[in-house]
Amino acid sequence: MSAxxxxxxxxxMSAxxxxxxxxxxxxxxxxLAACVLVHLVTIVYAVRSGLSGEALLARTRGSxxxxxxxxxxxxxxxxxxxxxxxxxxxxxxxxRERASALAARAVALAIVAMGLRAxxxxxxx
Amino acid sequence: xxxxxxxxxRGRDDGRFVTYEVPRQASQxxxxxxxxxxxxxxxxxxxxFACRVGMCGSCAMTVNGVARWTCRTHVSKVVDGKSSNxxxxxxxxxxxxxxxxxxxxxxxxxxxxSDGDGGSLTIAPLANLPVIKDLVTDxxxxxxxxxxxxxxxxxxxxxxxxFARVMPASPQRRLADAGIECIGCGVxxxxxxxxxxxxxxxxxxxLNRAWTLVNDVRDVQQPQRLRAVAGDAGCHAxxxxxxxxxxxxxxxxxxxxxxxxxxxxxxxxxxGKL
Numbered sequence: 001m002s003a004x005x006x007x008x009x010x011x012x013m014s015a016x017x018x019x020x021x022x023x024x025x026x027x028x029x030x031x032l033a034a035c036v037l038v039h040l041v042t043i044v045y046a047v048r049s050g051l052s053g054e055a056l057l058a059r060t061r062g063s064x065x066x067x068x069x070x071x072x073x074x075x076x077x078x079x080x081x082x083x084x085x086x087x088x089x090x091x092x093x094x095x096r097e098r099a100s101a102l103a104a105r106a107v108a109l110a111i112v113a114m115g116l117r118a119x120x121x122x123x124x125x
Numbered sequence: 126x127x128x129x130x131x132x133x134x135r136g137r138d139d140g141r142f143v144t145y146e147v148p149r150q151a152s153q154x155x156x157x158x159x160x161x162x163x164x165x166x167x168x169x170x171x172x173x174f175a176c177r178v179g180m181c182g183s184c185a186m187t188v189n190g191v192a193r194w195t196c197r198t199h200v201s202k203v204v205d206g207k208s209s210n211x212x213x214x215x216x217x218x219x220x221x222x223x224x225x226x227x228x229x230x231x232x233x234x235x236x237x238x239s240d241g242d243g244g245s246l247t248i249a250p251l252a253n254l255p256v257i258k259d260l261v262t263d264x265x266x267x268x269x270x271x272x273x274x275x276x277x278x279x280x281x282x283x284x285x286x287x288f289a290r291v292m293p294a295s296p297q298r299r300l301a302d303a304g305i306e307c308i309g310c311g312v313x314x315x316x317x318x319x320x321x322x323x324x325x326x327x328x329x330x331x332l333n334r335a336w337t338l339v340n341d342v343r344d345v346q347q348p349q350r351l352r353a354v355a356g357d358a359g360c361h362a363x364x365x366x367x368x369x370x371x372x373x374x375x376x377x378x379x380x381x382x383x384x385x386x387x388x389x390x391x392x393x394x395x396x397g398k399l
Contacts, residue, residue: 015355019394022361022387090357091322097357 013097021083028080035073060122067123074115082108127243129200131158133170134249137256142247143167149243155195155203156184159248159260172260182310182374186260187249192315194374195248204244251315267311267330274327274359275350276334280343289343301340304333304382306375313369313379325358329369329379332360336382339389351386351393360386 013021046056060066082104089095089103129149132142145162156174163170175183179197186195189203254262282289291298313329314320320328327335335354338344354360360383369379393399 013356014399015352015359015390016394016397016399018356018361019390019399023391023394087357087362091319091362 013101024079025083028076031072031076032080035069035076038069039073057122063123067119070119070122071116074112074119077115078108078111081111129158129204129243130245131162132245132247133159133162133260134256135170135259137258140256140259142249147243149200153200155186155188155193155198155200155246155248158200158246159186159195170260171258179374180308182308182312185251185310185312185315185374187252187315189247192251192312192372194310194312197374200244200246204246251311253315253317253320254311262311264311267314267328268309270327271309271331271334273353274331274335275346275353276331276338278338278341278344279346281345282343291342297340297342300385301337304337304377304379307333307337307377308375310374312372312374313377316368316372318366318368319362319364323357323362326362327354327359329363329383332363332386333377333379333382336385339386348393348398351390351399354386355390355394355399360390363387 046059049055049059085107086095086100086104089100090097095103127149128146130144131147132144134140135143145166147158147161147166150157156177159170159172160174163172172186173183174196175181177184177196179194182194184195185192187193188195188198191203193203248260250256250260250262254264254267257263280289293299293302307330309330311330313333317326317329319326332354335350339347339350344350356362363380363383365380365384367380370377370381373379390399
């Protein structure tokens with residue numbers, strides 16, 4: 001629709017933005033597919049070599065690889081999850097685009113904050 | 126002579142299923158059944174049909190929960206829920222009651238020797254569309270969405286210009302031809318979950334037509350078309366569930382068309398051209 005129509009209909013997002021959301025959703029899904037696989041392998045390894053707090057921290061503290069990998073994981077989640085939740089809110093709860101866009105932004109910030117805080121705690125604290 | 130028990134939706138969006146008994150024939154389509162009810166049992170039944178030979182798409186209805194062309198659906202294929210709702214396609218109206226309405230249902234004159242065991246059928250109007258009366262739906266929104274998705278051809282040639290030369294075997298023309306046979310019957314639209322969840326979603330037919338025009342090298346409103354089909358009222362709301370492709374009576378693939386639109390709009394957005 002034209003910008004004028006968009007403004008009239010109170011649409012929060014332009015066609016270009018929505019198209020970008022679509023391909024960022026796909027790109028982040030590819031990143032997550034790889035991350036989840038590595039994460040599962042890591043869990044299997046961790047289960048075998050000890051799950052106590054000390055055992056985990058002994059492996060992650062000071063590990064640059066861990067920091068890099070899980071930061072990437074957190075950022076991919078922060079892209080993928082909010083877009084998905086916004087769509088679900090619109091289709092299943094009947095939310096309007098403005099409301100779902102706002103909630104998505106809030107969820108994205110929460111994931112970044114909590115996720116990076118966790119990575120920091122495991123590696124640098 | 127056995128009889129078929131058929132439950133037909135009567136009323137508007139509010140209404141109820143009324144059960145009729147119809148003689149079961151050896152070779153009989155669902156349209157034959159509806160026609161029999163209207164001609165011999167209850168003349169107030171409203172329904173649409175035209176060609177009755179599987180060309181026009183006017184007779185599309187919901188049969189045992191599935192959108193089909195009734196003139197091309199043999200009773201033997203769908204009776205007793207043989208071809209009933211196979212997972213996921215929305216059935217927007219409540220299931221029929223077991224008892225028929227005594228005032229309306231009348232067994233056809235040929236009751237002698239009828240054992241009533243010709244099976245049963247449920248016929249309702251197409252889903253996702255407002256009901257005008259009985260089996261007739263209001264298809265205006267279906268066609269309005271087609272127009273909003275820029276489903277019309279616009280060229281730049283005049284009668285003074287030479288013919289456009291489009292090779293049928295060219296990749297773009299092949300893509301357009303794969304979807305060009307759509308006759309706007311509404312079966313795909315009625316089968317789509319996303320249309321049920323998002324009232325403003327353009328739907329498979331409108332987007333399929335837009336895709337054939339995206340691949341028409343003569344058309345001059347491509348940027349406007351891509352803008353019209355992008356977003357959650359357009360191709361991006363499709364979750365690739367594929368009920369449209371599964372049910373299309375002409376074996377078209379709106380799912381593939383929508384995937385093509387997603388690629389085209391993504392490319393345009395990345396180049397700042399959307």
